[in-house]
Amino acid sequence: MSVLIFAELDEGALKKSSLEAIYYGSKVAALTGTSTTAIVLGEGNADELAKAGRFGATKVLHASDAQLNEGNAMAYASVVAEAANQEGADVIVLAKSSLADSMAARLAGKLKAGLAANVIELPDVSSGFRVKRSIFTGKAFAFTELTAEKKILAIKKNTITPEETEATATVEAFKPALNDTDFAVKVTNVEKATGDILLPEADLVVSAGRGLKGPENWGIVEDLAKALHAATACSKPVSDLDWRPHHEHVGQTGIKISPNLYIACGISGAIQHLAGVNSSKVIVVINKDPEAPFFKSADYGIVGDVFEVLPRLTKAVQEL
Amino acid sequence: MKILVCVTSVPDTITKITLTDNNTKLNKAGVQFITGPYDDYALSRAVELKEQLGGTVTVLNVGESDADPVIRKCLAIGADDAIRVNAEPTDAYFVAEQIAAIAKENSYDLILMGRESIDYNGGQVHGIVGEMLGLPSISPVMKLAVEGTTAKITREIEGGHEELEAGLPLVLGCQEPIAEWKIPNMRGIMSARTKPLKVVEATGKDTLTHITNYELPPARGACKMIPASEAETLIKLLRTEAKVI
Structure with missing residues (x-):
């Protein structure tokens, strides 16, 4: 058993929101008495992977494949599902983003997992597994019991204030089976403001x-x-x-x-x-x-x- | 071109949310229900594509009979027929199962819906439906054009957008500015009354999540007003009092 965190790279660096997700995931692991594994997709340097350890991951799975450098929700979902199965992860944590949202939706279908979006607190695991999530675009909150064996938590920014430590994580290469059908959608052009704060x-x-x-x-x-x-x-x-x-x-x-x-x-x-x-x-x-x-x-x-x-x-x- | 548009019936965007039954239910009293705004974009684009390329637009809702006015409005906007799966839309997986079951019976070229419903903001139904049908899903879609059996799509990403190409059939979660919202005209409203609305029973009853109770956000404290002539004070307060800069 473990908590698996989908950590997203942006231009080669782990996103700030992903560091928050890793830290959040490590707290969920502490609550449930399991370990914290982060999965990083695409080519990235050792310094960035080490950062995952400093924010609470004990293990980093790195799927370093040039095919995964472009954020592809379907391929990413397949890889994260494979990692979740390998690790026996029953809780998957990610920070909401344009890519992570699409990935999580596919992953929920693949794993038949209960997905709670816009989670804003750590789960209550005293009996069952209950999360507080924002609904009606912040106009109300719903306490939601996740009853499926697999659970996906998509956390909102500023859910938790991450703390950086000197801890290190072991980095393992992860070689997923990539499926052609996951690359059926062709990216023909990307227009993205560079240098600006997202x-x-x-x-x-x-x-x-x-x-x-x-x-x-x-x-x-x-x-x-x-x-x-x-x-x-x-x-x-x-x-x-x-x-x-x-x-x-x-x-x-x-x-x-x-x-x-x-x-x-x-x-x-x-x-x-x-x-x-x-x-x-x-x-x-x-x-x-x-x-x-x-x-x-x-x-x-x-x-x-x-x-x-x-x-x-x-x-x-x-x-x- | 056969298009399925999945719509939600949700409280109007101006609704003030209140709770009832010891905070275990949303109070529906006096609440105006509308078509989900994102679903409205999907429907409008579907009707435009039908006008351009021919074909049919079917509206699908998973909901109880109180959703019928919303469905009739979709018919008035230009959908040809509608299906309502007669069940409370309890969670995303359940709703996706219903959509996938309908889609398996009919082969649609496009399955469109909003990027998310504006009540629970899950944004996952399109992805789960895509998995269930073994079709690609893309969200949030800002532009959609169809040329033969290929869709050309603009998808919003953080800080910009990407242009995509994919073969039909596809499942798409839509948002603005994919189309202008259409307002039903009198002829549409009249014809909507006689367009077919088929009510079917739900298949399966898998739910993976369950809401136990609700809470409303605490009110913000009073707004501290700063005279425009002392605007610089704001920056000091943001640093020393609010401690956010």
């Missing part, structure tokens, strides 16, 4: 809405984000108007995020927008309309013109 991974997010009046004014948002080392996001109308790309849209039908800090500039705060951001630890709202509903859901508010306030905040951050 929005779902970001601890700090600066977001803006129609109050910015046009895409040409985004410089003041980007300046504050840069000073804070934050990611940028936007509201749905802004993405619908093509002022900003869709992958920056946070809200009910966009990306759901749970960063430490969410700064909303010129966003009124419709309930559909709040749904995407309401699990942020701290929310700051800057809006010239004192009646903007978003102030009711914020921790800090400034009633003012974003065109004046944002440059002043940027300067204040630079002077810290």
Whole structure:
């Protein structure tokens, strides 16, 4: 028996959210008296694999195959299923992401596993196996009993604060049987912003809405984000108007995020927008309309013109 | 082109969630149910593809009779017929089993649904259905074009998107901007009344998860207002009080 963690590489480095998943997995293993194994797919260097040990894995299975360098949900699910069977893992942990979500859905079908998505706490294993997960995009929580033998937990960002130690993990090469049918979907082109902080991974997010009046004014948002080392996001109308790309849209039908800090500039705060951001630890709202509903859901508010306030905040951050 | 669109009946996005029966049930009183917004995108694209390439669009819902108004609306938007599996959609595996059973009886070129339902946000039914049918599944799909027996797809990834090609049949979890939502017109609403809605009983009853009770998030404390003339104070408070920067 063991807990298996699907740890994701992004441009050769273990994702921050995956380190959180490894740490979470090690705590689940401690609760259930089992060991913690991480599986890493694709070519990656020894330093990155060692990191898995420092965050709680006692063993790392490394499927170092160039065919697995591109995130392929179906192939990944087959490999993780094979690893789960080899290790006798009955709990599989992963951090929610675009790739991990698709992989987990296939894996649930393969293993006939109960999958709980958006898990926000460690499981209660005192009788059975019960998790707390966010539902209705953060508007409620459901305590869910996982009754299947195999369980998959997809954890939300900021579920646990990982601690790094000096521990080391043994690294084993893992040679999965790759199946041609898992490569039936051909990737013809990838367009990805490089160098930017990925929005779902970001601890700090600066977001803006129609109050910015046009895409040409985004410089003041980007300046504050840069000073804070934050990611940028936007509201749905802004993405619908093509002022900003869709992958920056946070809200009910966009990306759901749970960063430490969410700064909303010129966003009124419709309930559909709040749904995407309401699990942020701290929310700051800057809006010239004192009646903007978003102030009711914020921790800090400034009633003012974003065109004046944002440059002043940027300067204040630079002077810290 | 035979398209199956799986839809959920979910509380409207503006619903304030409340609980009942000692927090073991969601309170449905006064709640307006709508087609899942992501499912609506899938349906709209399906109807567009039918208009472009010919064929049929069948709507499938796993739910009880209170989902019928949502199904009728899907018919009014342009689906040709509908199937309702008469059962409470207890968990993702159960729902996927029902969809897979219907799909095995009819050979669909495309099985579309939303990337996730907006009530439980699991986002797993498309993947499980894909496994059960031995078909590729892709999610979240932002664009879909069909040329002959090949689908050209744009999928959202973190920080961007990827373009994919795959042969039909396929299972797809959809999201915006795959199509503009369609609003039913009067002719659609009239014809929807007489379009076939077949009610079938569920096959299998495997559930792998079970909700014991619910909880609502605690209210945030009062918002601390900072005068615009002292905007810099915010940065100090974020560092010393909130300790997030």
